[in-house]
Amino acid sequence: MKRVALWVMYEGTQFSGYQVQPGKRTVQREIEAALATLHKGESIRVHSSGRTDTHVHARGQVLHFDTPLQIPLDKWPKAMNACLPDDVRIMEATHVSDDFHSRYHAVKKEYHYRVLLSKQPDVWRRNTTFHYPYSFDLERMKEAVPLLIGTHDFSSFCASNTAVKDKVRTLYEISVELEQDELVFRLVGNGFLYNMVRIIVGTLLDIGGGKGEPSELSTILQAQDRTLAGKTAPGNGLFLWKVTYETPIFSEEY
Amino acid sequence: MKRVALWVMYEGTQFSGYQVQPGKRTVQREIEAALATLHKGESIRVHSSGRTDTHVHARGQVLHFDTPLQIPLDKWPKAMNACLPDDVRIMEATHVSDDFHSRYHAVKKEYHYRVLLSKQPDVWRRNTTFHYPYSFDLERMKEAVPLLIGTHDFSSFCASNTAVKDKVRTLYEISVELEQDELVFRLVGNGFLYNMVRIIVGTLLDIGGGKGEPSELSTILQAQDRTLAGKTAPGNGLFLWKVTYETPIFSEEY
CATH class of the missing domain: 3.30.70.660 (Pseudouridine synthase I, catalytic domain, C-terminal subdomain)
Incomplete structure (x- = not known):
């Protein structure tokens, strides 16, 4: 397992905020859906530096998740963006240590x-x-x-x-x-x-x-x-x- | 009756173009609906300098229409914008001569x-x-x-x-x-x-x-x-x- 951190941008207009909520279109839901696609249906939980509210935007949101996949770092953004709607974009991916936490270490x-x-x-x-x-x-x-x-x-x-x-x-x-x-x-x-x-x-x-x-x-x-x-x-x-x-x-x- | 010309801006993303089409959200439909509201339900036809396609934007679209209303020119944009969705805005209104045509006189x-x-x-x-x-x-x-x-x-x-x-x-x-x-x-x-x-x-x-x-x-x-x-x-x-x-x-x- 590798821990990967992502730099994520999104326009919040059409999202009910960042965090997963039943029946709502949220940034986290779209990202976890994209990761599930790349992991052949396995669900992958992402952790963020913090939630954002409805209509709030992010230029520099940071997320992390653990993955068994051996995708080269520079391929992660492309692979994920191909599965994501165009109001959220992965800008960069990087490997971080196993104890890195996007929220607690900010x-x-x-x-x-x-x-x-x-x-x-x-x-x-x-x-x-x-x-x-x-x-x-x-x-x-x-x-x-x-x-x-x-x-x-x-x-x-x-x-x-x-x-x-x-x-x-x-x-x-x-x-x-x-x-x-x-x-x-x-x-x-x-x-x-x-x-x-x-x-x-x-x-x-x-x-x-x-x-x-x-x-x-x-x-x-x-x-x-x-x-x-x-x-x-x-x-x-x-x-x-x-x-x-x-x-x-x-x-x-x- | 007075002929009024409008300077109109719109972001085309969520419109099926400018021209009225049955069952579609178009710029002309929104503007005519706003004018109908201001004219107490009477339908008012607007004429444009030309149509624009789906997703195409306008910084400087020009329309004209005839009206019996005696609204001062500087009140028209405010009155219409209050009835319009926020992806289309009336920037300015002006009186033009009775034979002015936004399309033929361009x-x-x-x-x-x-x-x-x-x-x-x-x-x-x-x-x-x-x-x-x-x-x-x-x-x-x-x-x-x-x-x-x-x-x-x-x-x-x-x-x-x-x-x-x-x-x-x-x-x-x-x-x-x-x-x-x-x-x-x-x-x-x-x-x-x-x-x-x-x-x-x-x-x-x-x-x-x-x-x-x-x-x-x-x-x-x-x-x-x-x-x-x-x-x-x-x-x-x-x-x-x-x-x-x-x-x-x-x-x-x-």
Whole structure:
């Protein structure tokens, strides 16, 4: 048996998220179906760096699985992509040690969130941006974001219907930049709570729009109270961008 | 009654082309359904600058229709977009004279065709480019394209199952440029035959790939024989980019 790690991209629009759910089209289901085909019907369980929600995209999802097959590494993407629908693509495969785990060994995760500012909705980016045609003050957002950096209990920025008890996470980097007609948020942390990026973005858009002062972001964080933060921004603007391990496992393109 | 012209964008992926066909989801059907809603059920016929095929996109489709409604021009896009699915958007509305016709008065049409050259298929551009991961010589294509400019019988570049008799068209401009990992073809003419852009692109890709000399493009053109030209490139790389009238009817953004 060999343990193989995969770099996977997907457009989340037509998926009910990553994780297998009965009767739903999910990324995991499509990938396990492709692996079952390659393994002549034997079912192969894949493990991911974490789940993603409905409509959420991945540029850099990482999965691993164990296989008895002796397929050369460079053939894995082609073989799997031939069995996969075109909204999910295997970009690269690599051998990892038998104790590698895509989720437990991840040391950093990076998410991006794209907000489209144009007045008119955009036919081409409707699935990959959150359309937000309202005015805001970018400087207010830039003033607020550093307040989230560091190790905190992020309960205020976690969906209330979550089972996770320990809500302490470390946010290493957060930025917001104007790129042509888009506002792009980038967040790097050791892990993220359920809906955390989307609630942070929703709250920052509120602050940019004049609802509360930038400094109030600290108050919201310290209160550990979800009701004080803003709305959860929609899933279609969110990208799981990159998962970092102690030692890089893929090529430089990853 | 007022005649209104619309600037329309759509992503063709989930449409069976522009023109109404029984039982199919088409752009015209969606737009006429939106107009019927705004006209309290009265059916309103729209006329386009021309049809587009299944999976073909439009950045600059132009339609016109007659209406008894007194809606201010800047309200038309919003009112219609509220009734339309998000893969078709009305960008602008303008009043035109009672004898304006979006098809008969068009003096120039511009099409773009995007070819994605990356080795791996791309999740994000799978619907808006033709994936062509093969090697070719761009200089050979650039040498060939000027041979098509001018007024010719383009029978060799027209789908054989077409009813149109007069196959003489004037091609004013044609170019092919490398833009990062895409090859972009731009064609401007007084009109285009059925599948003409897609057959020209298919033929140029053959020439770029070493199948025949650039100069043979003239031979193919003069033969007026569809069987001598290349394959019809797929619809998903094609964009109806712009329709030009004697006098511009939309804002500068068009």
